[in-house]
Amino acid sequence: MDFDTVELSHPSHLSPSSLGTFLRCPRQYRLRYIDRAEPxxxxxxxxxGSAFHAAFQAWLASIADGRVLTDEEVRERFKVELHAELHAPGPPILWKDSEASEEQFEALGEKMLAVLLTKFAAPDRVLGVEVPFELWLTEPESERELPPVVGAFDALVEYDGRVHLLELKTAARRWGEDQLRDNLQLTTYAQAIEERAADAELTLVVALKTRESAIQVERVTRDAGDQRDLLETIASVSRAVRAGVDHPVRSWQCRTCPFLGVCR
Ligand code: SF4
Known part of the structure; x- marks a missing residue:
């Protein structure tokens, strides 16, 4: 593939996942977001993960609607979503584990949902699911407006009259201290929610794929230093994209990269 021709323009917008992609591998960012190469x-x-999210969000939406889905209905929703995801048109599905199958994923998801619905306290009120946001920041020195970071909050809910932004993840292991403290996606959410509701809390819910399914619930906090880091990162990534920075980062990640075939 010819990587000499680079579109020299600032990105019109960024997202938590496009920022993460650029920081991991600028070549992958270019292939995915500029060249729009087919994975x-x-x-x-x-x-x-998408099916699990959809089932959790359907449960939250049903609380808002006043007809709360039963556990069985949530699990059924998960299976329908999983089937749709696995059989959607487009690039083929890659199973990391050759033993894995749709049935095995169904069983794992049902087990994880059973734990989540038992251990996670239902909110008093659900204000919205998949709530879109835009975070607009300005570079202090140049006063240049940076490309907005756009995305969606998994859910906005209330406990005891206080707004909580819920972010759901599925993971093979518990999030460690460093990951909780430094995760840029959570920093973005923390700043975006602060602009909307200053005293809102950011709550991370991790549904674990461990043998004994469990959930990890963490209150996430960020300070002015984290906000400064985010601003600098957005400004720097934006300048780098504008300048055509698209070098490859060869690492173990290349083995599972959907763009490996067109990367050289
Ligand atoms: S194969 Fe490796 S270097 Fe190439 S885009 Fe993917 S992660 Fe980056």
Whole structure:
């Protein structure tokens, strides 16, 4: 593939995941977001995560609607979503584990949902699910407006009259201290929610894929230093994209990269 021709323009917008992609590998950012290259495959784990999210959000939406889904209905929703994700048109699904199958994912998801619905306290009120946001920041020195970071909050809910932004993840292991403290996506959410509701709390819910399914619930906080880091990162990534920075970062990640075939 010819990587000499680079579109020299600032990105019109960024997102938590495009920022993360650029920081991991600028070549992958270019292939995915500028060249819009067709990925060679979709990871089965991503399909699982999307289906799990959809089921959790359907449960929250049903609380808002006043007809709360039963646990069985939530699990059924998960299976329908998983099937749709795994059989959607587009690049083929790549199973990381050759033993894995749709049935195995169904069983895992049902077990994880059973734990989540038992251990996670239902909110008093659900204000919205998949709530879109835009975070507009300005570079202090140049007063240049940076490309907005756009995305969606998993859910805005209330406990005891206080707004909570819920972010759901599925993971093979518990999030460690460093990951909780430094995760840029959470920093973005923390700043975006602060602009909307100053005293809102950011709550991370991790549904664990461990043998004994469990959930990890963490209150996430960020300070002025984290906000400064975010601003500098957005400004720097924006300048780098504008300048055509698109070098490859060869690492173990290349083995599972859907753009490996077109990367050289
Ligand atoms: S194959 Fe490796 S270097 Fe190439 S885009 Fe993917 S992660 Fe980056």
């Amino acid at each position: 060679a495959f979709r990871a089965a784990e991503l399909a699982f």
